[in-house]
Amino acid sequence: MRIVTGSEEETKKAGFRLGTVLKRLSRGCTVFLYGEMGAGKTTFIKGFASAFGILEKDIGSASFVIVAEYETSPPFYHIDLYRINKAEDVDALGIWDYIDSDGIAVIEWAERLSEIPENAIKVRINYIDENSREIITEGVDEEDRHYMQGRKVGTC
Amino acid sequence: MHMEGYKDRNTLSVMRNEIKESNSSLITHHSELILGIDTSCDDTSAALVADGNKILSNIISSQSDIHKKYGGIVPELASRRHIEMVWPVVDEALNRAGVSFADIDAIAVCHGPGLIGSLLVGCGFAKAIAYAKKIPLVAVNHLEGHIFSVFLEHSDIEFPFLSLIASGGHTSLYIVNGLGQYIELGRTRDDAAGEAYDKVAKLLGLGYPGGPIIDELAQEGNPKAYEFPRAYVPESFDFSFSGLKTAVKLEVQKSELQTLDSKLIKDIAASFQLAVVDVLVRKVEWAIVKKGIRRVTLSGGVSANSELRKRFAEMAKEREIELFLPSISLCTDNAAMIAAAGCHHFKAGDIAGIDLNPKAYLPL
Numbered sequence: 001m002r003i004v005t006g007s008e009e010e011t012k013k014a015g016f017r018l019g020t021v022l023k024r025l026s027r028g029c030t031v032f033l034y035g036e037m038g039a040g041k042t043t044f045i046k047g048f049a050s051a052f053g054i055l056e057k058d059i060g061s062a063s064f065v066i067v068a069e070y071e072t073s074p075p076f077y078h079i080d081l082y083r084i085n086k087a088e089d090v091d092a093l094g095i096w097d098y099i100d101s102d103g104i105a106v107i108e109w110a111e112r113l114s115e116i117p118e119n120a121i122k123v124r125i126n127y128i129d130e131n132s133r134e135i136i137t138e139g140v141d142e143e144d145r146h147y148m149q150g151r152k153v154g155t156c
Numbered sequence: 157m158h159m160e161g162y163k164d165r166n167t168l169s170v171m172r173n174e175i176k177e178s179n180s181s182l183i184t185h186h187s188e189l190i191l192g193i194d195t196s197c198d199d200t201s202a203a204l205v206a207d208g209n210k211i212l213s214n215i216i217s218s219q220s221d222i223h224k225k226y227g228g229i230v231p232e233l234a235s236r237r238h239i240e241m242v243w244p245v246v247d248e249a250l251n252r253a254g255v256s257f258a259d260i261d262a263i264a265v266c267h268g269p270g271l272i273g274s275l276l277v278g279c280g281f282a283k284a285i286a287y288a289k290k291i292p293l294v295a296v297n298h299l300e301g302h303i304f305s306v307f308l309e310h311s312d313i314e315f316p317f318l319s320l321i322a323s324g325g326h327t328s329l330y331i332v333n334g335l336g337q338y339i340e341l342g343r344t345r346d347d348a349a350g351e352a353y354d355k356v357a358k359l360l361g362l363g364y365p366g367g368p369i370i371d372e373l374a375q376e377g378n379p380k381a382y383e384f385p386r387a388y389v390p391e392s393f394d395f396s397f398s399g400l401k402t403a404v405k406l407e408v409q410k411s412e413l414q415t416l417d418s419k420l421i422k423d424i425a426a427s428f429q430l431a432v433v434d435v436l437v438r439k440v441e442w443a444i445v446k447k448g449i450r451r452v453t454l455s456g457g458v459s460a461n462s463e464l465r466k467r468f469a470e471m472a473k474e475r476e477i478e479l480f481l482p483s484i485s486l487c488t489d490n491a492a493m494i495a496a497a498g499c500h501h502f503k504a505g506d507i508a509g510i511d512l513n514p515k516a517y518l519p520l
Binding site for chain 2 (some may be wrong): 035037038042043056057058060061063064065066067068069070083084085089093156
């Protein structure tokens with residue numbers, strides 16, 4: 001599924017919609033997020049996390065702490081592997097425990113993982129220009145895709 | 157197996173300037189003696205602070221050499237190194253101060269925010285000692301520690317004051333109305349200022365940590381060479397450095413990194429640094445005017461930046477405000493600031509339980 005957003009707000013909105021969909025599932029799940037530096041990954045996650053009632057200001061870059069845990073219901077984990085260079089470090093950090101948990105995790109720089117589970121939810125954000133981003137989502141059910149495309153944001 | 161952690165066990169750095177000869181006599185008539193422990197990131201630190209502001213010892217074991225080759229902190233290595241270093245660092249802090257556990261009134265430990273694996277080492281250690289030696293335990297937020305660092309050099313600072321914390325993990329501005337009374341005016345909406353330095357250094361193919369390297373290169377660059385964006389975030393005291401980072405990235409992409417000559421790198425470094433400093437100075441200036449507060453303190457690793465210190469000093473002179481710049485050694489993470497904040501909590505009877513758990517994300 002492909003969405004083109006025309007502003008930061010729309011990118012947040014796309015994140016919010018995915019967050020809303022995944023929050024409804026009564027099981028843990030992980031979003032593997034891809035995108036170059038400056039693509040808008042943090043912006044997308046601000047929107048995603050707002051579906052859990054987390055304030056935008058409480059989501060920043062997680063590069064420094066790598067895992068930021070939020071005590072929401074279900075718990076939300078903002079994971080950022082930017083500073084990870086080796087797959088062993090991912091294992092040592094216990095990232096797989098978050099992936100297998102009952103919470104919802106979003107992992108930035110998912111390309112740093114040596115493998116990802118089958119049928120995983122993958123989101124790739126591509127920079128188009130200063131305001132526009134292309135957001136490609138894989139692994140989401142058809143009915144949820146319908147909701148996520150919304151009315152204004154996007155084309156398929 | 158990473159063995160490099162073992163070779164320099166005895167090379168603990170000591171902040172000599174803070175250990176005054178006269179301090180040894182304080183032990184006998186101090187009112188509170190606090191052992192501070194900080195393992196929130198990549199430095200293992202322990203300090204003994206008397207009366208909340210007199211540093212008897214402040215030991216910091218830096219890991220930056222270990223992490224340099226990876227271009228950033230490797231959390232697992234950091235945790236392991238903390239485990240190796242926490243005992244020798246605490247021992248050294250006690251020895252330098254000439255005290256033993258029996259003399260200590262409380263152990264103050266940083267329980268967040270920070271790297272969870274690193275925090276766990278400091279907290280686990282502090283809890284074990286507190287339990288075994290029956291010493292009260294106090295939990296200190298790392299950001300509160302940074303705010304308290306000013307008292308270590310200026311115990312007579314009057315309230316209220318503005319406190320800017322700018323480091324690799326944080327960029328926040330507070331009004332401090334009294335001990336324990338903080339109002340957050342703003343914080344970064346995305347990257348921390350120090351993080352922007354690290355990411356830009358990586359983009360330019362420079363080493364880690366990015367702050368000192370860019371600071372040095374910027375001295376010889378033209379800060380007007382590139383017009384990088386300043387995110388002033390209107391009507392807010394919040395910061396944003398993500399757009400600046402992206403702008404530098406786009407500039408670097410224009411000229412392939414291989415063809416970036418040293419002049420280009422220096423110009424980009426200088427222009428980037430000016431953009432960061434402009435925003436930090438302007439936001440604080442705005443807070444001075446809007447809130448009518450005429451005392452400003454800085455802390456965090458970025459406050460060691462030469463351009464930032466220079467520009468804040470100029471601004472303070474121009475606006476005739478009081479500026480409290482910490483010594484370079486107290487800008488970065490240290491346990492003395494944790495002990496200083498811990499002393500306040502101890503006096504307030506704010507004692508932590510043995511069930512204290514560290515948190516990576518812990519707003520003040």
